Amino acid sequence: MKFIVHRYKDPDLTIHEATEEVNTDDLIALLKDFYQNRATSYLIWDLNKGGNPELSENDIATIISISIEYGSQRKTGKTAIVTANDLYFGISRMFEVYSEIEEDLSLPIRAFRDFNQAIAWFGIKLKDSWVPY
Numbered sequence: 001m002k003f004i005v006h007r008y009k010d011p012d013l014t015i016h017e018a019t020e021e022v023n024t025d026d027l028i029a030l031l032k033d034f035y036q037n038r039a040t041s042y043l044i045w046d047l048n049k050g051g052n053p054e055l056s057e058n059d060i061a062t063i064i065s066i067s068i069e070y071g072s073q074r075k076t077g078k079t080a081i082v083t084a085n086d087l088y089f090g091i092s093r094m095f096e097v098y099s100e101i102e103e104d105l106s107l108p109i110r111a112f113r114d115f116n117q118a119i120a121w122f123g124i125k126l127k128d129s130w131v132p133y
Contacts, residue, residue: 002026002050005038006132011124012041012077015132018050024059027052028066035070041077042122046115051088060098068104079109080118089113 002022006015016030034043052059067079081092092111099109112118119126 003030005030007038007040008132011122011126013044013122013124014038014040014042015044015046017046018048020050022050022052024052024055024062027059027063031063031066032070035066035073039070039073041074042124043077043079044115044118045079045081045092047081047083047085047088047092051083051085051091053087053091055091055095057094057098060095063095064099064102064105067099067107068102071106074107077107078122079107080121081109081111082113082115082118083111084113 002018002020003026004017004019006017007013008015014034016034081095083089083092089111096109096111099105110118110121112121115132
C-alpha cells in the first residue's frame with residue numbers, strides 16, 4: 001500500500017499519507033477516489049515518507065484538471081501538501097504555483113514543511129487530544 005488514508009469527521013479532514021515513493025497513476029487514482037467517494041473540506045497530502053520525484057509539468061496539469069473536473073464535490077475547503085523533504089517540497093511548490101495560475105480551480109492549494117503550519121492555514125480548531133495518526 002503506497003498510501004494510508006486517514007479520514008476524520010471532526011475536523012472534516014482527509015490525510016493521504018504516502019508510505020513510499022509513488023507514481024503519477026497512484027496519485028491520480030487516489031485523487032479520483034477521494035473526489036468520488038469521500039471528499040472532505042480539508043485534504044492533506046503527507047509526503048514525508050514518499051512522493052513522486054519525477055512529477056512532470058504535464059503530470060501537474062493532469063492532476064489540476066482532475067481537481068477542476070471533480071471540484072464541485074468540495075464546495076469549500078483547502079488542500080495542503082506537507083513534506084520536509086527538499087525535493088518533494090520544491091515539486092509541491094511548483095504544484096502550488098501552477099494551481100494559482102489555473103483560474104478554474106476554485107479551492108486553494110499550498111505547500112508546507114510542517115503539519116502544524118497546514119492545520120493553522122486551514123483555520124480549523126483541533127481538540128487538545130487530537131493526534132492525526
